[in-house]
Amino acid sequence: MPINKIIHTAMKIISSNEPDLKKNYKAERRFINITRYNYLKGFYKTLDREIYSDGHKVPVRVYPNKDAEFLMIFFHGGGWVTGSIDSYDRVCSNLAKLTGSIVLSVDYRLAPEHKFPAGLNDCYNAAKEIFAHSGIFGPDTGNIILIGDSAGANLAAAVSLMARDSGEFSVKKQILIYPAVANDHSPSSPFSSVHENGEDYILTSKKVEDYMTLYMRDESDRHNPYFAPLEAEDLSNQPDTLILTAEYDPLRDEGEYFGKRLGQAGNKVRTYRIKGVIHGYFALPKGLSPVSESYSLINKFIREHRT
Numbered sequence: 001m002p003i004n005k006i007i008h009t010a011m012k013i014i015s016s017n018e019p020d021l022k023k024n025y026k027a028e029r030r031f032i033n034i035t036r037y038n039y040l041k042g043f044y045k046t047l048d049r050e051i052y053s054d055g056h057k058v059p060v061r062v063y064p065n066k067d068a069e070f071l072m073i074f075f076h077g078g079g080w081v082t083g084s085i086d087s088y089d090r091v092c093s094n095l096a097k098l099t100g101s102i103v104l105s106v107d108y109r110l111a112p113e114h115k116f117p118a119g120l121n122d123c124y125n126a127a128k129e130i131f132a133h134s135g136i137f138g139p140d141t142g143n144i145i146l147i148g149d150s151a152g153a154n155l156a157a158a159v160s161l162m163a164r165d166s167g168e169f170s171v172k173k174q175i176l177i178y179p180a181v182a183n184d185h186s187p188s189s190p191f192s193s194v195h196e197n198g199e200d201y202i203l204t205s206k207k208v209e210d211y212m213t214l215y216m217r218d219e220s221d222r223h224n225p226y227f228a229p230l231e232a233e234d235l236s237n238q239p240d241t242l243i244l245t246a247e248y249d250p251l252r253d254e255g256e257y258f259g260k261r262l263g264q265a266g267n268k269v270r271t272y273r274i275k276g277v278i279h280g281y282f283a284l285p286k287g288l289s290p291v292s293e294s295y296s297l298i299n300k301f302i303r304e305h306r307t
Contacts, residue, residue, distance in 0.1 A: 001247065001275040001276035002276070003248060003276060003278075018204065020210075021081075021207055021210040021211065021214070022210050022213065022214060025081050025082070025112065025214060028081070028082055029081065029082045029110075032078065032082045032083060032087050033082075033084060033086060033087050036086075036087040036088070036090070036283070037086060037087065037089075038086070038089035038090040038093070040090075041089050041090075041093070044063070044093045044096075044097075045063075045064060046061050046062060046063055046064075046089075046093075047061070047062040047064065048060075048062075049061075049062060051106075051125065051126045051129050051130075052125070052129075053121060053122045053125035053126065054118075054121055054122075054125065058106060058107060058108060058109075058122045058125070058126055059085060059107040060085070060104055060105060060106050060107065060126060061085045061089070061104070061105045061107070062102065062103070062104050062105075062137075063092050063093055063095070063096035063102065063103040063104075063105070064102060065096055065100060065101060065102050065103075067138075068101050068102045068137075068138060068139060069100070069101070069139060070099065070100070070101040070102070070143045070144075070302055071101065071102045071103075071104065071130070071134065071137050071138070071139045071144045071145070072095065072096075072099070072101050072102070072103045072104070072144075072145045072146075072147050072175075073104050073106065073126070073127050073130055073144065073145070073146050073147070074088070074091075074092055074095065074103055074104065074105045074106065074147050074148060074152070075106055075108065075123050075146070075147070075151075075152035075153075075155040075156050075159075076088040076091075076105065076106075076107075076148065076149070076151075076152045077148065077149040077150030077151045077152045077153070077280075078110075078150070078151055078152075079150070079151050079180075079207075079208070079211030079212075079214075079215070080110065080111045080116075080119055080151045080154075080155075080211060080212075080214070080215040081111050081112065081211055081214050081215065082110070083110075083151075083152075084107055085106075088283075089105075090283070091282065091283050092105045094286050095147075098286060098295045098299075099295070099298060099299055101145075101302070102137050102138070102139070104126075104130060104137075106122065106123055106126045108122035108123050108126075108155070109122055111215040112214040112215070115214075115215060115216065115217045116215050116216050116217060116221050116224075116226075116227055117226060117227075119155065119215075120155055120158055120159070120162075120226060123155045123156075123158075123159050124158075124159050124162050124163075127146065127159050127163070127169070127171075128163075128168055128169055130144065131144060131169035131170075132169070141169070141170070141172075143172075144171070144172070145172075145173045145174065145175060145302060146159060146171055146173070146174040146175070146239070147174065147175040147176075147177070148175075148176065148177065148179075149177035149178060149280075149282055149283075150177070150178055150179070150180055150251070150279065150280070151180055151215075152177075153176035153177055153178065153179030153180065153181075153255075154179055154180045154181055154228075154229065156174050156175075156176060157174065157176055157179060157181060157229040157258070158225075158226045158227070159171070160174055160238055160239050161225055161226060161229060161232060161235075161238070162226060164237050164238065171238075171239040172240065173239050173240045173241070173242075173302065174238075174239040174240075174241050174242075175241075175242045175244075175298060175301065175302075176241060176242070176243045176244070176258075177243075177244045177294075178244065178245055178246050178249050178251050178252070178255055178279055178280075178282075179229075179243065179251065179254075179255045179258060180208065180251055180254070181228060181229045181230045181254050181258045182228055182230050182251075182254035183212070183222040183223065183227070183228035183230070183231060184222070185198070185205040185206075185209045185212070185250060186205070186209055189205070191252075191254050191257070192253055193249065193250050193251065193252040193253040193254075194250045194253070194254075197248050197249055197250045197252065197278075198250040201248045201249065201250070201278045201279065202278060203249065203250060203251075203278070203279040203280065204250070205250045208250060208251070215227075229258065230254060230258055230261070234265070235261050235262050235264075235265040235267070236265045236266055236267070237267075238262055238265065238267045239267070240267070240268040240269075240301075241259065241262055241267060241269045242269075242270050242271075242272075242297065242298065242301040243255050243256070243258065243259040243269065243271040243272070244271075244272055244274055244294055244297065245271070245272070245273045245274065246273075246274055246277045246278055246279050246281055247273055247274065247275050247276055247277060248276075248277065248278045248279075249277075249278060249279040250279070251279060252273065255271070256271055259271035270297075270301060272297055274290050274293060274294060275290075276290065277290045282294060
């Protein structure tokens with residue numbers, strides 16, 4: 001589905017004038033926090049709490065739902081460098097309302113101040129704590145779902161791998177929205193979407209590379225499956241997985257290939273490409289057709305084979 005020519009021209013202009021992220025990540029962080037702040041947050045009940053991780057406190061925000069059957073642990077996007085529970089407040093409140101679930105959003109530490117695996121450890125420890133005390137929220141552990149978008153989907157997939165490897169808890173379902181799971185978004189990338197969609201659709205392949213450079217400690221991290229889940233040699237015993245990709249997203253093909261590899265490893269996977277949209281579409285108003293389609297797919301997925 002082609003994008004409107006006027007809109008595409010505007011996206012090209014924005015994409016071609018992006019500042020150097022590695023030098024201006026703090027400004028990018030401030031811009032996102034301001035422009036995505038939910039000024040209507042007072043109309044929806046939330047609870048702000050903290051979970052201990054590696055000797056420090058990780059803020060979490062709970063979006064309650066009376067008699068909810070599911071609990072979603074949400075990891076926000078932002079390239080491991082930007083984003084927060086505040087900038088994702090609207091997304092999470094919509095997620096709670098439109099799925100009838102409790103949503104718990106994790107405010108993990110950001111790079112480059114806290115490089116890999118600091119933020120991932122926060123996500124893992126938060127998930128471990130929630131699985132250990134699921135009775136506080138209501139749904140049993142079989143109805144706890146990991147979910148994230150972009151870098152947050154990377155973190156969700158990595159938490160699932162870590163949980164399998166440690167044996168400390170068992171994730172039954174995960175939802176990965178345009179996940180960043182590969183380790184190379186340079187001109188040498190094997191994925192066509194990096195080359196087709198990597199310049200003119202706001203999220204550029206260069207920006208993805210900059211994010212990864214800010215996140216990693218050194219080049220060896222790129223081959224760590226907890227950093228780039230596609231690097232995992234063994235993807236068996238992973239949760240039932242729903243993957244949503246965006247047609248005009250440089251990350252599209254790696255997300256779909258990750259779904260293929262999960263399926264080849266014996267896992268149940270459903271992968272859908274949402275047509276006519278770019279990376280980040282899930283944060284758009286809930287009434288738009290691609291967002292509504294995504295929620296329909298999410299609701300169908302979480303209610304399949306419920307415990």
